[in-house]
Amino acid sequence: MTTPNVIRTVRGRRALPLAALGLAAAALLAACSSSSSTPTTTTAPPGGTLSSSNAAFLAADLQAPAGSLNAAGSTFVQPFFTSAFYAYTGKNPGLQVNYQGTGSGSGITAFEAGTVAFAASDVPMSASDLAKVPASSGPVVQIPDILGGVSVSYNLPGVSTRLKLDGATLAGIFDGSITTWNASQITALNPGVSLPAHAIVPEVRADSSGTTYIFTDYLASASPTTWKLGTSKTIAWPSSAEQTPKNSGVAASIKSTPYSIGYVELSYAIQNKFTYAAVKNAAGNYVVPSLATVAADADQKVGVSPTDFSIVNQPGATSYPISGYSWAILLQKQTSATTGAQVVKVLDWTTHTGGGQDLAAGLDYVSLPPAVQNQNRTQLLTVTGPSGQTLLTK
Amino acid sequence: MTVVDTPAAAPRPARRRWSLPDNGYRAVLAVAAAAVAALAVWFLVSMIVQARPAFSTLGFSWIVQKTWDPTHGRYGLLPFILGTFEVTAIAVVLAVPIGLGTALALAYLVPQRARAGLSTTVELLAAIPSVVYGLWGLIVLAPVFRSTVEPFLTSVLGWTGLFDGPDNGVGLLLAGVILFVMILPTMVAISRDVLAVVPNEQVEGAIALGATRWQVLRKVVVPGARSGLLGAFTLATGRALGETVAVALVIGNSPYIAHSLKSPAATIPSLIVNNFGESTGTELAVLFAAGLVLLVIGIAVNSVARWLVWSAAGSDVGAATR
């Protein structure tokens, strides 16, 4: 069912002590998660705290010049971006932002060709991608725009208990070495659960995908000795795996194939009411994916950058280990002051609490940790217009 | 007041509505043809330019290699080439006889008044977007195939060796059947029109000689429409070779060579559509090159079709008008 599009204001925006700010952020995340843990803290929260000038910047963001922008890229962020930009236009009717989820790669290609104002990708541009941007265009700014989790959903008739799985077992299932549900590795993790002797049908992505990247990144990190298929958007899956394009395809396959298990973005698992596994994190706990547990994982490593972007398998008792950011990509030297101002202001509004991030939870996304939001703003402040002027103002 | 005697109006000269002089007419036609030829050349050149990096980096052997593993730089195209052939073959083997039978029924057997309605019904199959076919195949047909159709076919035809392996639902068989449904309206619509314009004198002559209805159809109507039927077959096969989205959803997308009709497989179009949005660099060039390979396959298939039993000589309508 749909959630009414209410923009929630963060209560802690007025000058309150840091601790209260952290409490409010945690409470917000916990309010819409399915996990029961509500971290309360009186010290600085691990995710950082929002800068005090946030409100001023947000107000200025809504003063961006009128016009229209085109952007393309990741399908994962499409629901979030379309909602956020729709809300933005509601507040600043002169500016329309048209975002289309054509795929991370084609978004990057379009960005390199200059046919879109900014792009979005689940995996930041690699060195070889960056080399394709003409030198005259200048450096590229990449900032995380939203956070998501990857669930391990399964269709196991007759088993009502939630399964516990760890990195090594998942690696075995998805590389084809563990072939039946009642294999010893699975039963060892789930004592007391009667598992059928049926063959496992792994459901995986047929197309190149950021979700695959995050999932295999986790497998490589959690089980480096046994996972040999690499970390990539495209994997040479074993022939026993069923490959379907898109998250929705894998979801449909899981739904219609008994004894199957696959990896899908959390929003698909929630919307389809899948049963998903509790995955063992680095601290040794079996964690169910939820908005709160994904946020907990991200909070453990807020110093992310385009060259160091993996946040899988982070420490922390409640961290859900299969999590990842999606990234917005823009040029640091904008060729038009108007378009440049539009781009940075829209992105600034979208990536901060009080702006677009407030819409995340209603769509099963996780908002960025405050420290990451602050970093984003710092990055966006480096974007200049044709005469070198800073475009983001407050 | 004098009555002026109005002289009779001079007879208007016989005025012919102006028509393009023959030279002009031929010129217009030739220009149009040249434009289309130029478009085809532009397409070919663009593809070659985009595909070149693949050939310069990887050579040519990758086209017939078996292993597709881009992460490790292996780009074997063979499973996709075979998959394309296999799924097209299934679709065409089903579509030609059934399409021809349907077209005959619509052209000669169905009562006159029902003809238009039923023809429109069959043509409606062409109206359904390919993504809908794919989704319907994946959500509705695949479970039916997995639970009923495939076990049944395995029990009846398993001895042929074509039905080994587990019942997946998705795979060559399902993709072939979906593709068959998609190309059927093309086959039927054009065949029906061609069959219907076989000269009445020939049909009546055959009846006068005492042929049964089937003999008339088989010996006079169908041969008489041969080149048109070849056109229908070509268009249908072309559609089957190039169908992308529907096939990608139901073929199972397995980059391995299929061992049976029930195996998942992949085709070149499904490979391209699955990876184009996300790939860059060498892999992107490889996808372009794969498109070129498919073009070559299309040329080969068309050549074979021409050379086939339907030879240009013969008493068909097409030949008679040359």
Added chain:
Amino acid sequence: MTTVADAPVDPTVERRRAVQQAATASLRRRRLGSRVALGLCWACLAVAVVPLVAVVAYVVAKGLPAWNLDFFTHSTTPEGIAGGGVWNAIVGTVVITTIAIAVAVPLGLTVGLFLAESDGRPAAALRFTADVMTGIPSITIGIFGYIAIVRNFGYSGLAGSFAIGFVMLPVIVRAGETAFRGVPRSLNEAAMALGARRATVARRVVVPTALPGVITGVLLAIARGLGETAPLLLTILGNEYLQWNPTKPMESLPTLIYSYSQQPFADLVQVAWGAALLLVVVVLILSIGSRVLAGRLRKERR
């Protein structure tokens, strides 16, 4: 008087009887074969109709709930905002397809006429090229549209028209040629004997006679053009907002179906099915309309 029993057998009568028996047996056999074969033809018709009914029923069941006034008059809204529709996609599809038809149909039919009248080597090569073009995957055509137009001029409805036109063109050429070749040579010759120029013959004799076949071919091409997704995916980008200007990115029904059916949210998926149903209904109307038109034209000529 000789009895019947020992009358000499007349070889002619005997022969006639044998032939008659053989003929009767042959007729019985041929009639049976005919009935079986014709029965198979009817079965083929049934086979053709069954999946149609199944798919259309499915599309109706999933798509009809999405149809309401907002669906047809409002543009798309994101998940969670009620009152969204597909008006921007309808506008886009109409604009893009109209431009594509306006270019591809006259061009394709002209080339079809050319091929129907020519038999030389260049014509054979062009015919072959058109056949091969029908086999180009729609995604490759989309890629070509991207390389040729989008890279130079940006995403636009015109790029989409270019790609869709490319899809439709070879179908129209081949179907047109088949239809024009079906016109009996005698009609052509009669017109020319009356002194008509070739252009007149084409306009007054060939095209009207071939019109039913031409309409079928054009309709098939349009139906295909309306439902093609991949060429548009790479050329029009899509647009959340209403856009009438074909030089800007636009939305279209097939791309909307493609992207919304991939969403995790059930109401967006339903919008996708609603759009699919709309496409089917549109082509149905086109199909019936053109049949009526062809029938009326045929009556006028008589």
